[in-house]
Amino acid sequence: MLGCQTSGKAVAEASGKDQSKMDFWDTQRKGANMMNSRSLPEEYRAAKAANIQFIRLAPDKWAKDEKFLFEDQPDPNPKRDFLIGNADNYKGLVRSDLKKLKKDLDAAQSQNIKVVITMLSLPGDRWRQFNGNKNDDRIWQNKKYHKQAARFWKDLASELKDHPAVIGYNIVNEPHPETEKTNPLSDFWTQDFNEWYQKVEKTPADLNALNRRVVKSIRTVDKETPIILDAGLYATPWAFKYLQPVKDKKTLYAFHMYEPYELTSQRENQQKKYKYPGTVEVGEKSIAKYWDKNELRKFLRPVREWSQRHDIPANRIIAEEFGINRTVPGASTYLKDLISIFNENGWHWSFYAFREDTWTGMDYELGTDKIRWDEEGNPIKVRKDNPLWNVIKKELAK
Template identity: 40%
Template structure:
């Protein structure tokens, strides 16, 4: 846990191929100290990587586990700590591996909680001794509220009323986390656990939590893409993309989004942590980003990172050298990628593009390595 006692800065790895040594060396070379590693796009031995089958978990496939260990070894050799971040659990297959639909089964039926606990018990047993591991991020961007009757970005009072009804049901996210942590602690008493807020790790979604989790080795994580109508790929498809800074749709209203509004929004998890007496060094902004080709993206990154630096929070940008989607790969600058990038994806071949520091990457680069 001592690793997290000082601010840690890193990047997200959501690649379709397991990263090679050069990948981890390059991230470390920029000054990063950790990488948040997702494996769900890697080629699985069965239906779902490491799960075998998210419909019915029966144990960790040996071939998948060996692939993960190799990636961890490479990160360790580069001098990076790793936070394992699955995008799927039993009963909650990541939508991009599910032909698109949101998989709500985990939030309807607690038998999948039992399978998820078995999965994390097995993961802890297998990974607890690996020197690269800095935390287990129990599930990326959970959204039990999505089909559960709570509007996204509802106010705190509405969220708390909703949770009063949902508490004890299969949509009780803190209760699921408690069950998963208990399973992990049967095998691993010391590795930190990272938990995302609900509604896709929204920065306002801890507002309904009445208390922190019982375990003392928990990191509380949010993601920052708000206003999503501006930062997301869909904005770039508009004839005239919504600009940043400027007015943008958010929570059913049109609001002015700028550095002040970013700071106000990111203040919500800080306020929750203060109320709950959770130390600030236990908060993580584990993802943030914007479409690199949006003219205001660089200013957005400056505004988000300014808040994170001022409050000495841990962070990891999205994303580093992603080989399946170029939208937030800031080293590529603001130009379109050439056809050979997409051709490599179709062929399952390694990413053919070289990367270098760019103006779009500068807000991140200068804070990864402030010296």
């Protein structure tokens, strides 16, 4: 695929036209999420060797000590948010953080790896792993944080718009206005997204309003870099039912796919011992469904129907995150079936995750073996070809 990109550039130059960043997304792209607790520029070389075309990077995960990522305790320094400075009240970019991010992007560009920048936190919306493992729903309660988020992205876009590695701005990872306590949507298996949205439209919990405001703000300083918008309720495909396209021709729309979560999550699955394909009980009412490729395709149908209804081309849709705990029986078949569905729809995709440093549950190069630990308590990671990783490796090589 990288060869196709070079050819496209040659064609553009021969015709006297400059290739825009949006051109990158005209061809189906296959990437990975690289969400580490620190900048690891050496991993871009490994990504290139694996034929990964783009990396989805969450730099604000670099801000805190690793030990507070998954603890149910408050961070001792909650007012230090990467790039934002203070998610309680944004005043301007942290220049030292920006310098660190640009250096990491330079490393990506040196390997011809493109990068989508995504934020785990926004003003009024601190990532829960940095917030005592509790949702921060202030952005869905007060529009002053919409304004601050728009200003933050305007400032960041102004700084990154000319960087050749940056191929997308993903406004916020997994927005979830549905968790705001005034009008919660607790079980999407039984509740209707459209009915829920009618209650919150034009309020601070209106994700579409936030999207429009931030996109408009970015475009005052950057007309070219593609913008990527996640669906609601942690980017579930079903939240596409109320997602509204923005009036911007250089915007893509994204979903995440870990369903059924009762199957794909080791924590949720450890007692049930579900396998794929197989029957899984889902939702608050424990609805039993048999999950196979046909059921996965059915679950993703709202995305396809939405794109058809709004005349959004398939190459403007991204399966931005997907995965399954590598220890789940049938994990390789699950990944193979999902990728096959993405490919048949012509959607871009990026698996979770590539060599994450804080968690091994979806590090597919490790296979299905249990992790061994050294004397200092560090995981011993033995990366090798295995049936699980080979599913992804084969697709990346095409």
